[in-house]
Amino acid sequence: MCALTFDDFDNKDKIIQRIKDVPLSRNTMKDRILKLAENVTDQQKNDINSAPFISLCLDENIDTTKSARLAVFARYCVENIIKEELIAITSLLTTTKGTDICTAKRYYYKKLQVLPKLEKNITDLDAQEKRNEEKVIDDFISIMDSLIKEFSARFSQFKELSETFKFIMYPDVISFDKLNLSQFDWLEIEELEMQLIDFQSSSIWIQKFIETRKKLELIEAERLTSNISKNTSNEILETWNSIPDAFNCLKKLAYAILTIFSSTYACESLFSEINNIKDSLRNRLTDDSNSACILLKVTSYNPDISYFSSNLQQQKSH
Secondary structure (H helix, E strand, C coil), rough: CHHHCCCCCCCCCHHHHHHHCCCHHHHHHHHHHHHHHHHHHHCCCCHHHCCEEEEEEEEEEEEECCEEEEEEEEEECCCCEEEEEEEEEEECCCCCHHHHHHHHHHHHHHCCCCCHHHHHHHHHHHHHHHHCCCHHHHHHHHHHHHHHHHHHHHHHHHHHHHHHHHCCCCCCCCCCCHHCCHCCCCCCCCHHHHHHHHHCHHHHHHHHHHHHHHHHHHHHHHHHCCCCCCCCCHHHHHHHHHCCCHHHHHHHHHHHHHHHHCHHHHHHHHHHHHHHHCCCCCCCCCHHHHHHHHHHHHCCCCCCHHHHHCCCCCCCCC
């Protein structure tokens, strides 16, 4: 089979010999997989720490061995591409309560060394643990009460923010009064209003978004007629990246909206991959090996193979 695969290559024999020389021991293959996954994680960390905004999506499910697995996805912008990446997956060894998920999440923030701006918050949480038990319980109850109210208002908030979400596609026509910025109070609101006025006074930027909307219409028509799907969010992001930094407040708002998860599809589809990798015949994979295999399966990053080929020590099989 190997000989047939490279039949059209002039150096077929040399390629086949190189493949035969590749070490295939169990431990070597495991080590290679872990190193490839580590390289992907390093790329993720670099991009996440340079991204203007990041959203997190968490989901928990049961694998084929009846173990609870927690997955953490991140959504962020890298140049003209919006990434939805698995940044952590771990087993919940005891229960699946909110406290267990919080503990696992904090552990991975520290382990991955992503989101450096959260380091102070994590330190503050650690300090809270050292306080007396009654105070911690009171704080926890207060937080849970707030979460219950937040979940109750979640769908009404989406309705309230519907006009604001349109901003990323219609900044040339949307009225400032229709923008609900209650969730974006970190913005310089007065400066954003002035920038929006200047933006809507420029025929150049108005025309740019008119052209973008036409392009998105063509993409949607192509999807319906030819079943060819393209990521429209990337098209919108590319347009915003072309806007000058004189409109930095508008761009910040656009980036923040584009970073919000539009669905839980990434998490939902992940668990199908988990059961394909860790199935009934291969259910003794360790967490590290399993997580590395899953990451390499679902990531959009490519491991730096050239780096490994030039730096890893070559060993011949015996």
